[in-house]
Amino acid sequence: MSAWVDIGCDADIPARGARRFMIGETPVGVFRTGDGALFALVDMCPHKNGPLSEGIVHGRAVTCPLHNWQISLETGRALGADTGCTPTLQVSVRDGRVLVDAAALLLEAR
Numbered sequence: 001m002s003a004w005v006d007i008g009c010d011a012d013i014p015a016r017g018a019r020r021f022m023i024g025e026t027p028v029g030v031f032r033t034g035d036g037a038l039f040a041l042v043d044m045c046p047h048k049n050g051p052l053s054e055g056i057v058h059g060r061a062v063t064c065p066l067h068n069w070q071i072s073l074e075t076g077r078a079l080g081a082d083t084g085c086t087p088t089l090q091v092s093v094r095d096g097r098v099l100v101d102a103a104a105l106l107l108e109a110r
Contacts, residue, residue: 002090003103010093013038018053018062023102029053030091030098031073033060039073040091040100046071046084 007021007030018031020043029043029052037060043053050066061070061079070079076088090101 001103002101004092004099005102006097006099008098010038010096010098013098016057018055018057020051020053021100023100023105026105027051027053028089028100028102028105029062030100031057031062033057033073038091038093038098040089041071041073041076042087042089042105044086045069046076046078046086047082052086 005023013019013030013032015032016034018029021028027043029041031039041052043051045052045064047069048066050064052062052064054065055062060073063070069082072079076086078084092099
């Protein structure tokens with residue numbers, strides 16, 4: 001089951017950047033890579049819950065601004081010697097609007 005949530009305009013997410021949105025009580029970061037691909041993660045680093053959306057996007061990863069952990073935008077997993085994972089969410093663009101599938105978050109909230 002999916003639960004698509006409209007979180008905003010596609011043009012508002014910069015290349016090699018991110019925007020933070022709240023879905024219920026959960027912060028979600030939507031990231032755009034240099035090649036234009038969009039990814040969505042729960043906006044908390046698995047290390048110390050740092051705001052990944054404030055980090056630096058490089059390739060298909062983001063570096064947490066707190067302690068420089070690198071997190072894969074594709075899998076949510078920490079890269080290199082670090083371990084941990086943040087949940088990923090499906091993202092889609094329809095008619096210029098960014099939609100995130102929040103089904104997993106809604107199930108978690110129950």
